[in-house]
Amino acid sequence: MLLKLYxxxxxxxxxxxxxxxxxDGGIIIYPTDTVYAIGCDITxxxxxxxxxxxxxxxxxxxxxxxxxxxxxxxAEYARVDNTTFxxxxxxxxxxxxxxxxxSSSVPKLFKSKKKTVGIRVPNHYIPLRIVEELGNPIMTTSINDPDEVIEYTTDPELIQEKYSKYVDLVIDGGFGNNTASTIIDCTNDSFEIIRPGIGELIH
Known part of the structure; x- marks a missing residue:
């Protein structure tokens, strides 16, 4: 199903x-401030x-x-010191x-021995509103395109064509970006950029 949001x-x-x-255990594809992503309820x-x-x-x-x-x-999902916060x-x-x-709740959520967790607060009203309505975070991972030239699919109608058999809903929020988020490792004393992306870090 394709749902257009204005x-x-x-x-x-x-x-x-x-x-x-x-x-209900469904999987959705939705826009973010970077690329389109696949998500579900973390519980x-x-x-x-x-x-x-x-x-x-x-x-x-x-x-x-x-x-x-x-x-x-x-604090429910991660341990964070004052400087990082x-x-x-x-x-x-x-x-x-x-x-x-x-935090200790993450391995239980993912049924794994995970010692780290990625946290996103995107600058986009759709995922923020979904999380607020749901009452807890959603798990997220970006949609990669197997075509190495176009790393991320940006057109929601093409995403719907490709993923309709695998997900329960594609949210059309307009064309997405094709550059992902900047990933910053905060597990050591310094903040290390391990993947440059759209975000430019303010220290």
Whole structure:
């Protein structure tokens, strides 16, 4: 199913429909401030496993991130010191994935021995509103295109054609970017950029 959302007039009923799909164990594809991404409710392990299978990996080996609507519940999922928290606050919402030491709840969510977790607070109303309506983060991973020239598919109608058999909903929020988020490793004393992307870090 393809659902078109308009930024100037988002409909509350449509967001309830998206949340119902997620709560029912569904997988969605949605726009972010970078590329289109695949996501599910982090409390639904079957949905997480479905995404891992779709990406050709397992929950044990995967590097999925969490999309949060703010940093207010960060301590539930990650351990973060004051310096890192202040730096994240300066840069979020924005096109970043921050890799942090995982809290004890993360291995239970992913049924794995994960010691780190990626945290995203994208500067895009659709994922932020979904997370707010859902009441907890969504697990996220970007859509990679097997074509090495076009690393990410940007057209939601082409995404729908390609993924309609595998996901329950594609949200059309207009054309996406084809550059992903900047990934920053915050697990050591310094902040190391391990993948440059759209986001330019403010220290």
């Amino acid at each position: 930024p100037d007039n988002p409909n509350h009923r449509e967001f309830r429909q998206i949340v119902d799909i997620l709560k 639904n392990n079957k949905a997480i496993q479905r995404i891992a299978k779709l990406k050709g990996t397992t929950t044990e080996k995967s590097n999925f991130s969490l999309i949060c609507s703010s940093l207010s519940n960060l 202040k730096m994240m606050k300066k840069n979020l919402p924005g096109a970043f994935t921050f890799i942090l030491p995982a």
